[in-house]
Amino acid sequence: MTRRIDDVDMKILRLLSENARYTYKELAEKLGTTRQRVSRRMDKLEKSGVIIKYTLIPDLNKLNHVHVILGLTLRPTVDLDEVVEQLKSIDYVKIIEKTLGSHSLVIHLVGPNDMALTEKMIRSIAKEIQGIDKMDITFVTEICKFEVI
Amino acid sequence: MTRRIDDVDMKILRLLSENARYTYKELAEKLGTTRQRVSRRMDKLEKSGVIIKYTLIPDLNKLNHVHVILGLTLRPTVDLDEVVEQLKSIDYVKIIEKTLGSHSLVIHLVGPNDMALTEKMIRSIAKEIQGIDKMDITFVTEICKFEVI
Numbered sequence: 001m002t003r004r005i006d007d008v009d010m011k012i013l014r015l016l017s018e019n020a021r022y023t024y025k026e027l028a029e030k031l032g033t034t035r036q037r038v039s040r041r042m043d044k045l046e047k048s049g050v051i052i053k054y055t056l057i058p059d060l061n062k063l064n065h066v067h068v069i070l071g072l073t074l075r076p077t078v079d080l081d082e083v084v085e086q087l088k089s090i091d092y093v094k095i096i097e098k099t100l101g102s103h104s105l106v107i108h109l110v111g112p113n114d115m116a117l118t119e120k121m122i123r124s125i126a127k128e129i130q131g132i133d134k135m136d137i138t139f140v141t142e143i144c145k146f147e148v149i
Numbered sequence: 150m151t152r153r154i155d156d157v158d159m160k161i162l163r164l165l166s167e168n169a170r171y172t173y174k175e176l177a178e179k180l181g182t183t184r185q186r187v188s189r190r191m192d193k194l195e196k197s198g199v200i201i202k203y204t205l206i207p208d209l210n211k212l213n214h215v216h217v218i219l220g221l222t223l224r225p226t227v228d229l230d231e232v233v234e235q236l237k238s239i240d241y242v243k244i245i246e247k248t249l250g251s252h253s254l255v256i257h258l259v260g261p262n263d264m265a266l267t268e269k270m271i272r273s274i275a276k277e278i279q280g281i282d283k284m285d286i287t288f289v290t291e292i293c294k295f296e297v298i
Contacts (some may be wrong), residue, residue: 005212020169020203045242052206054169057225058162062218063298064156069248071220071285075181084293099218102285106218110298136220136251136285142234145245145294148204149212149259 005050008033012041012117017148020054057146064113070125071103071136078131080104088130093122103136154199157182162188162200166297169203206295219274220252220285227280229253235278241270252285259281 011031015022024035024042031038045051060067080098087093087107095108109121126135139141160180164171173184173191194200209216223232223285229247236242236256244257258270275284 010212013205013212016205017207018202020205048211049208050211051297052292053167054203055167055295056162056165056169056203056204057201058166058298059198060298062197063159063162065298071251071287088294090281093294094296094298096292097289097290098293099287099289101287102220103287106287106289124194125282138248138250138255139245140248140255140269142247143201143245144247145237145242146201146204147243147282149207149209149214149243 009041009045009050012038012147013045016042016051016054020056057143059143060110061141063111065110065111066118067140068109068118068122069136069138069140070107070109071138072105072107072123072129072132073102073134073136074104075131075133078104083129083131087125090125093125158190158194158199161187162194162298165191165200165203169205206292208292209259210262210290212261215262215267216289217258217267217271218285218287218289219256219258219271219282220287221254221256221278222251222283222285223253224280224282227253232280233276236274239274243275 008031013029015027015030024038027038028035037145042051074080083105084098087096090107092111093107094110097106099106109125111117111121121138126132157180161176164176164179173187176182176187191200223229232254233245233247236245241258241260242256243259246255248255259276260266261272271286275281
């Protein structure tokens with residue numbers, strides 16, 4: 001199913017992880033190849049799901065937003081996929097990661113920088129999601145490094 | 150210092166968070182404005198640090214990489230900035246976030262999908278960083294949703 005990722009693919013992924021706005025021309029120049037070849041490889045990486053998306057990383061503090069990470073430990077009997085579907089539909093739940101280890105699910109909430117509203121968001125998750133055993137609440141105050149690969 | 154973020158800025162940020170590769174032309178069309186105006190606003194958002202970077206979100210499993218989140222609780226006497234500087238220089242530490250709450254620091258490690266190597270990475274953090282009181286270890290197995298704003 002999944003095509004093997006070769007060195008050129010990895011180079012493209014690394015360049016785009018440094019700056020997702022590089023044009024095909026810039027990428028082709030950096031790699032010593034043609035725009036067409038770069039574009040074809042990127043298409044494949046997108047279609048196979050290796051590239052989930054191109055996005056920006058904002059400084060949420062500067063946007064006057066609060067960024068909360070919840071580490072959820074769910075009871076082992078809980079249907080994780082059902083919980084994920086429920087969380088997906090909540091607008092302020094921005095990131096959902098299935099995990100193994102200390103937490104069964106890590107989710108990120110983003111909302112206006114208002115403590116009363118933040119409390120409401122968190123309590124609403126705690127109330128609506130069945131089977132939460134433990135919830136670690138962590139507020140992100142500063143992003144000091146952000147690389148993906 | 151920081152210029153007020155207005156509705157047009159927010160629209161640009163939202164569009165780029167959905168797809169950081171939108172061209173100036175595409176953004177201008179979606180916003181009913183000119184490429185020059187979009188470009189000028191993006192410059193300002195970049196220079197003021199509202200946009201930290203444009204990047205891609207990869208499916209690390211498909212790249213045969215492991216993705217570990219460590220929630221670090223440090224002793225209150227520890228100099229957080231010193232720890233951050235130390236962590237920044239470690240290549241496999243990809244994300245560093247200063248936090249308040251359950252953890253003092255959330256860091257993401259990315260490495261080859263090999264349990265022995267993963268254990269080595271984690272133990273090396275535990276050994277080299279002074280003043281870790283508690284370390285929550287969470288393996289990301291699937292990204293189910295990824296939005297930033």
